[in-house]
Amino acid sequence: MRNRLINRRFSLHLNGTGASTMIKSVSRKLLSAVLLTGTSLAISGCASVPNAQSGMEMTSPRSADAPPPPVPPVAQVQPMPASADMKAVLDALAALGPQPLTSLTPAQARSQPSFADAYARVAQQRGIQLKTGVVTTTDMSYGSDDEQMARIYRPAGTAAGANLPVVVYYHGGGWVIANLDTYDATPRYLAEALNAVVVSVEYRHAPEFKFPSQHEDAARAYRWVLDNANEWGGDVERLGVLGESAGGNLAVATAIHARDRGWMMPDHIVSVYPIADSRKDLPSRTDSAQAKPLNTAALNWFGYYYMRTMADAQDPRINLVTANLTGLPPVTIVNAQIDPLRSDGETLAAALRRAGVAVEQRVFDGVTHEFFGMGKVVPAAKQAEDYAVGRMRSDMMR
Numbered sequence: 126m127r128n129r130l131i132n133r134r135f136s137l138h139l140n141g142t143g144a145s146t147m148i149k150s151v152s153r154k155l156l157s158a159v160l161l162t163g164t165s166l167a168i169s170g171c172a173s174v175p176n177a178q179s180g181m182e183m184t185s186p187r188s189a190d191a192p193p194p195p196v197p198p199v200a201q202v203q204p205m206p207a208s209a210d211m212k213a214v215l216d217a218l219a220a221l222g223p224q225p226l227t228s229l230t231p232a233q234a235r236s237q238p239s240f241a242d243a244y245a246r247v248a249q250q251r252g253i254q255l256k257t258g259v260v261t262t263t264d265m266s267y268g269s270d271d272e273q274m275a276r277i278y279r280p281a282g283t284a285a286g287a288n289l290p291v292v293v294y295y296h297g298g299g300w301v302i303a304n305l306d307t308y309d310a311t312p313r314y315l316a317e318a319l320n321a322v323v324v325s326v327e328y329r330h331a332p333e334f335k336f337p338s339q340h341e342d343a344a345r346a347y348r349w350v351l352d353n354a355n356e357w358g359g360d361v362e363r364l365g366v367l368g369e370s371a372g373g374n375l376a377v378a379t380a381i382h383a384r385d386r387g388w389m390m391p392d393h394i395v396s397v398y399p400i401a402d403s404r405k406d407l408p409s410r411t412d413s414a415q416a417k418p419l420n421t422a423a424l425n426w427f428g429y430y431y432m433r434t435m436a437d438a439q440d441p442r443i444n445l446v447t448a449n450l451t452g453l454p455p456v457t458i459v460n461a462q463i464d465p466l467r468s469d470g471e472t473l474a475a476a477l478r479r480a481g482v483a484v485e486q487r488v489f490d491g492v493t494h495e496f497f498g499m500g501k502v503v504p505a506a507k508q509a510e511d512y513a514v515g516r517m518r519s520d521m522m523r
Contacts, residue, residue: 189232200414208491218243267349278316278323287358290321297370299427310498322359373399393520401445407468419494450480458486464494
């Protein structure tokens with residue numbers, strides 16, 4: 126079996142007792158960022174990107190052991206200060222000793238301590254239990270590849286025929302790192318808060334599988350949920366889609382895919398700090414260039430491994446602000462103030478309004494990329510989670 130499967134099986138399962146090194150993540154949803162900083166030219170299964178220092182091109186083989194690209198010059202601007210609770214998680218991550226993402230191969234990055242580890246450490250220090258028996262999980266395959274699988278979260282005691290709402294969830298990680306274990310907190314919270322069946326989707330990772338593999342998997346899993354949710358006690362007549370970072374992009378892109386094929390559409394989309402705008406000169410690329418856990422240089426790192434050619438950055442599945450957004454259901458966009466992807470949420474919201482889509486977008490102050498799902502430790506995260514759930518409920522429970 127591929128090393129990716131081995132990594133996944135040995136990756137951390139978060140619990141109230143603490144956390145150890147996660148194999149497929151560099152940060153719990155962390156850095157799902159990506160693209161937006163050029164990669165490109167597909168040559169014999171390799172992608173090439175401009176070398177920012179020499180102007181030469183470098184190749185990025187489809188290998189998790191491929192060395193990282195040169196670090197591009199970025200603005201040396203100090204990010205806005207984090208709130209005390211957010212800083213506690215950032216400090217916990219620093220104490221775990223992760224190396225800069227831009228210095229690592231994907232294989233190395235996947236074995237780094239993650240933001241999920243830091244969250245678990247802070248929760249443990251505060252005597253907070255992250256998992257309870259309120260929600261149960263089952264892993265199932267939706268495809269033939271090892272990573273084409275999903276984790277079904279259900280309120281304990283849920284039986285077939287329960288007719289509970291259904292939420293399809295896409296995790297972050299820049300389409301290169303992280304997995305279902307890294308992003309356990311949000312789907313677990315959604316299942317409990319909405320009394321719903323939540324399907325957390327795993328997908329194939331880059332650089333082993335480059336764009337558009339992840340978008341294809343996201344759509345395939347969505348169709349699979351439509352066809353099978355009733356077996357898990359779900360009712361797709363009350364359907365939501367939520368994703369974080371790279372998953373925030375997938376949530377919107379999958380709804381577009383469903384619209385174009387005449388599939389059942391979700392009642393509501395929640396897109397949390399999505400990848401949505403491939404321009405490099407957005408305000409948050411500068412004011413959060415040195416932010417943690419995600420910085421602007423890391424976006425270049427993700428794009429280098431994820432994309433096939435420079436043209437991929439302009440594909441409307443990645444560059445969502447250029448997509449045909451008409452006919453989508455209501456959308457909620459959640460952003461963190463201290464995040465190079467903050468501007469993506471703002472420009473996506475503007476594009477959705479121009480397309481006639483009902484949309485709300487909120488920026489939560491004092492928090493960073495990856496804050497969503499950390500509501501048991503970070504108050505602003507709890508506010509964002511409740512905001513998103515409230516917006517989903519209003520459309521899904523009609």
